Structures are given as C-alpha cells and as structure tokens.
Amino acid sequence: xxxxxxxxxPATRLQAYSSTADLAISPPSGRDASTRAxxxxxxxxxxxxxxxxxxIIIALAISFLTIFVVLPLLVVFASAFSKGxxxxxxxxxxxxxxxxxxxxxxxxxISVGLNLVFGVIAAWAIAxxxxxxxxxxxxLIDLPFSVSPVISGLVFVLxxxxxxxxxxxxxxxxxxxxxxxxxxxxxxxxVTFPFVARSLIPLMQEQGxxxxxxxxxxxASGLQTxxxxxxxxxxxxxxxxxxxxxxxAMGEFGAVSVVSGHIRGETNTMxxxxxxxxxxxxxxxxxxxxxxxxxxxxxxxxxxxxLEQRLDEGQTPRDELRDEP
Amino acid sequence: xxxxxxxxxxxxxxxSSAFAADVTLLNVxxxxxxxxxxxxxxxxxxxxxxxxxxxxxxxxxxGGSGSQARSVIDGLQADVVTLALAYDIDAIAAxxxxxxxxxxxxxxxxxxxxxxxxxxxxxxxxxxxxxxDDLIKPGVQVITPNPKTSGGARWNYLAAWGFAEKKxxxxxxxxxxxxxxxxxxxxxxxxxxxxxxTFVERGVGDVLLAWENEAFLxxxxxxxxxxxxxxxxxxxxxxxxxxxxxxxxxxxxxRAVAEAYLKYWYTKEGQEIAARNSYRPRDSEIAKEYEKxxxxxxxxxxxxxxxxxxxxxxxxxxxxxxxxxxxxx
Numbered sequence: 001x002x003x004x005x006x007x008x009x010p011a012t013r014l015q016a017y018s019s020t021a022d023l024a025i026s027p028p029s030g031r032d033a034s035t036r037a038x039x040x041x042x043x044x045x046x047x048x049x050x051x052x053x054x055x056i057i058i059a060l061a062i063s064f065l066t067i068f069v070v071l072p073l074l075v076v077f078a079s080a081f082s083k084g085x086x087x088x089x090x091x092x093x094x095x096x097x098x099x100x101x102x103x104x105x106x107x108x109x110i111s112v113g114l115n116l117v118f119g120v121i122a123a124w125a126i127a128x129x130x131x132x133x134x135x136x137x138x139x140l141i142d143l144p145f146s147v148s149p150v151i152s153g154l155v156f157v158l159x160x161x162x163x164x165x166x167x168x169x170x171x172x173x174x175x176x177x178x179x180x181x182x183x184x185x186x187x188x189x190x191v192t193f194p195f196v197a198r199s200l201i202p203l204m205q206e207q208g209x210x211x212x213x214x215x216x217x218x219x220a221s222g223l224q225t226x227x228x229x230x231x232x233x234x235x236x237x238x239x240x241x242x243x244x245x246x247x248x249a250m251g252e253f254g255a256v257s258v259v260s261g262h263i264r265g266e267t268n269t270m271x272x273x274x275x276x277x278x279x280x281x282x283x284x285x286x287x288x289x290x291x292x293x294x295x296x297x298x299x300x301x302x303x304x305x306x307l308e309q310r311l312d313e314g315q316t317p318r319d320e321l322r323d324e325p
Numbered sequence: 326x327x328x329x330x331x332x333x334x335x336x337x338x339x340x341s342s343a344f345a346a347d348v349t350l351l352n353v354x355x356x357x358x359x360x361x362x363x364x365x366x367x368x369x370x371x372x373x374x375x376x377x378x379x380x381x382x383x384x385x386x387x388g389g390s391g392s393q394a395r396s397v398i399d400g401l402q403a404d405v406v407t408l409a410l411a412y413d414i415d416a417i418a419a420x421x422x423x424x425x426x427x428x429x430x431x432x433x434x435x436x437x438x439x440x441x442x443x444x445x446x447x448x449x450x451x452x453x454x455x456x457x458d459d460l461i462k463p464g465v466q467v468i469t470p471n472p473k474t475s476g477g478a479r480w481n482y483l484a485a486w487g488f489a490e491k492k493x494x495x496x497x498x499x500x501x502x503x504x505x506x507x508x509x510x511x512x513x514x515x516x517x518x519x520x521x522x523t524f525v526e527r528g529v530g531d532v533l534l535a536w537e538n539e540a541f542l543x544x545x546x547x548x549x550x551x552x553x554x555x556x557x558x559x560x561x562x563x564x565x566x567x568x569x570x571x572x573x574x575x576x577x578x579x580r581a582v583a584e585a586y587l588k589y590w591y592t593k594e595g596q597e598i599a600a601r602n603s604y605r606p607r608d609s610e611i612a613k614e615y616e617k618x619x620x621x622x623x624x625x626x627x628x629x630x631x632x633x634x635x636x637x638x639x640x641x642x643x644x645x646x647x648x649x650x651x652x653x654x
Contacts, residue, residue, distance in 0.1 A: 160400075162398065162399050162400030162420075163398060163399060163400075163420070167399075167400060170400075171400065176400075176402065178399060178400050178401070179396065179399075179400060179401045179402065261386055261396055261401040262386045262387065262388055263351060263384050263385070263386045264385045264386065264387075265384065266384055276387075278522075279356075279518045279522060280359055280360075281546045
C-alpha cells in the first residue's frame, strides 16, 4: 500500500508509461532504466551487509512474522476444527451464522459498489482537473484512515440516533437507519471510502490527460472516452482498490459494533458474531466464523499479490487499447 | 464453475431467511441472560402459539446493561427491555420512551427473577475466601467489571458496601473498605461476561465477583473440578427488572404480545425456567423445589441500604461520585 499511496511529483508524472509501484524510487527516465536502477540499489544493499547481520535480520523478520501472523492464523483454524469437521460445518449452518454471513456479504456489496463509483469520481476529479481546495479534498479522502472506527460509528449515532440531529424527523417518518442495515452500510462505506480513491489517484495522475484529450479530439463522447480509454487504463488499480475495500468492509468491527444494536440473527455481521459466540463459550462456532474471515484474508492476499504484479508489469495504455475489440 | 456455484450458495444463504412470524418482538437485555432468554423465548413462543394460534418470533440483543439502555435511547427498536438494574430503565423512561411509573406495572418491582452476588474461586479455594473481608487481604486478586459500564459491577460494588456498612457501622469505613477492595482489582472489564472470561479463560485473579447465575454457568461450562462457588453470609438482593418500551410497542402495535411476554415470567413455567438457569425464582413453590440449588444468603435490598437506585447511582457512580474518588487513589 505504501508505494500505492505515494503521490506523484511533477517530474515523475512525465513518464506516462511507467507503473505506479516504481514511482517512489524511479529516476525520471524510461522503465528499463528504472528497473535496472532498482535492482542495482537492492544488490548493493545486500552486498554491503556482512553475512551474519544479513542472517540475523532475515531470521528476525521471519520469526516475527511467524509469531504474530502465522501462529494466530493456525490457532484460528485449529480451534475451528478442534471438535471435528462435522461440528465445524454444523456451526456454519446455524441460522445466526448464515444471517451474519448474509449481512456481511450484503453490506460489503453495497459499500464496495458505492465506493467504486465515488472512488472513481473522486480520483478522476483530483487527478485530471485543477481546482481550488484540491489539497483539502485529498485530505478529506484520507480522513477515515485516521479516525478511530469507534468514532466513525458514533458520528452516525449522533446524526441518525433518536436523540441525534435528524433523529426526530427519521422517527416521525418511520425510517430506521441506525441499528439496521442502512446504518451498518453507512458506517462501512465511511471506513472503506479511501481505498478505491487512494489506489486510483496516483495511477490516474501519472497517466495524465493526453489520451483522453486525443480521444475527444478524435470525436469520442465523454462516456466513450471513459469506458474505452480511462477505464482500461486504470482497471488493475481499480481492482486492487476494490479488493482492499472489500476486505476491510467484511472485516470491520469497531464502527459496525457501535451502530449495529447487536440484534441476533439480524444486525450481527461476521466479526460481531465471532465476539458474541466467543463470549458465550461457543469456541468452535466462534472460530469457525473467524476461519471464514481468515480465509477471506488469505484469498485477498493472493489476489492482491497477483494484482500488484499486474500493476508492476506496467500495463501500458497501448497494450490495453490493443485488447479492445 | 464459479458462475454455477455462486448462485447456489447465494440462494442457500437467502432461502434460510424466508421464515416470517405473525409478530416479531425485540428484547434488549443485558449480558449474562443469553442462555436464560434462549430458554424462556422457546417456551413462550410455544405457549403463545398454543393459546392464541399466533406465531411470534423473539429477537434478542445482549450487551452491557448501561450501553444497551443507551442504544434503546438512541433508537434501537426494543419492544421490551430486560436489564440488569432499575436505573437503566429509569434512564430510558427519562427520555419518554417508557412510562415513568413503569416499575409499578408488574408485581415485585417488575423483577420476575432475582439474583445475588457470589464469589467464584479456583478449585480448593487456595486463598481461603469465605466472606467479603477476605477480599481486601493483601495478595488477593479480585476480578470485577467496571461499575461505570456494567450493571453487574454496580451490584458487586453495592454488595461490598452494604456488607462493610453493616459490619463497621459507618459510611466512611465502608468507603475505606470498598477502596481497599478495588486496590486488589488488577483489571476492570466493561461487562460481566468480559470479567468471567478474564477469570475463567485467561486465568487472571483469585476470586471473581459474579452474578450467582453467571458463576453457576461458568461452573457448568468448565466443570466443578475447576471452580467453586462461595456464597458470602451476607449479600445484596439483585432485582433485574423488565418493562415494555411503550413508545416502540405502541408504534409497532405489539403491546399485547409484549405484555403477554413479560407476564409469562410470572407463570409457573416461567419461574421454573428462571430457577433452571440459576436465577432465584419469586414463586414460593418453585423456590421451595429448587431450594437446594441456591445457597442460604442473608440478602439486603438497595432500598434498605441505599435508598433506591436513583440515589445510589448519583452518590456512588455519578461523575465525581464515590467510585470516582475511590478509584483515583
């Protein structure tokens, strides 16, 4: 994510065909040169460190990862299957579990869908136009990253709660937002908003507006330009953003916990149900749900790696155009 | 492949939500009643169906009593609330959602079952804890949740206070006693169940101050060979009250079912369910039947010692109240 969120400086913006992942380190020249420079830097770093130190650093990194990432993951699966595979699937077939899975999928679909649209629009506005307050807009997009999820949830309680700003109106019109799907979706949209926009902005800034300008001067309409030129150019970055957005949407706990109301079989998402079942001494069921979330994380990881490779290969706009029928 | 499986999975997931009852009630309750209401709801649904021919579905929400009350105030559409203490329903009533005289609407302070505060200790009671004054001995670690957020914790605190005031004869000495007790508390969880998990699963502490029903449940879940229940000779009579949330029930048109639901607590079946789940029943016959399940404890009420919940809440747990003073030191 770190290189993805790095903003493009005017110098690097000139190299329209290099990939985003290179931006942080690449000199303002062609792609081959940047790759060579990077590998040169890397191998020099390695050569300059004596063997034992290199070994210690690698060992430290691996043992740290083992203790803090691999072991907990293994524990989740071990606990989930501790009473056998039948108990595992029985736990997942419980109405409450199914309802939580259903709700999680629904909320993820809503928030990913909306953030996809909003994210593209926001990234488009920031990357392709100059307007006053642009820096402020960029900061705003980042806001959900820096706000604690609990606060994000409480904000919606203050807005939509019965004692909140719009509470009286909502109650009078029988609109239930808090403690129902809309509230959960709102909170999730809020915390996952930056992902799509953030993965697109550097990419779109780097690509500049020349191709769109060319398309329009050749007579393409605005929509045609978007679907034929812009979208193919950004599709891998977009997928990458959607993937991260989805992972966070399904895994969000804090913000959702505040607005959920914890109605069993109705407003509990998977992460919430994991905690509830754990507190009810139903460890197998709890870890069975947790294992689903862990699997989601693993799948996300694999797809993310593939996407990063795609981005790294520097899908040049010309290739993309050739793919078009 | 995926295209063929995906609709199947989605279909399966959605199909299971098809069941719909004539009436749906939402019961917003506190933390340790999950098992109790799972039992009670099943019995009520069957009884109601038999009597009226209507199917009813009861949805549950559980959490710390104070935060559950907060959610109802913020608009959680609860038809009934069944919380840990009267003050939390008073808070809802203060916002006009429940009639002010709610506690008079059902007999016995609208508390169909009661409980008390007991000690859960590790097998063999290695620290020899028998009574409240054993809790302030040096080297004894006491686990209790935070009285600011947890209803059970407030009962714990008041039980200790009531004991000390009776034994030492003054409020000042009681304050010192409770202060000493909280010096022995290494961690304050936000809810009763959180504290139970801390004590039982993480193995922290020598004694857990717990709802009697919570202590029995922990013993049932983890075995009598691991934990023992110690009932102090004197403790508090905890009365968890229930009420219809008038504004919500009237809006949804569920008042009749909601009232029937709460009244079912006062039937023999309801009382039996309470007793089975280690809540002390009000009905004298059922109480007699389950006499052996509950230790003989002398119980004082919050009205006797503290002059009611409103006063106790303000003096002890309000901003800058006695608990704040004690815990700062």
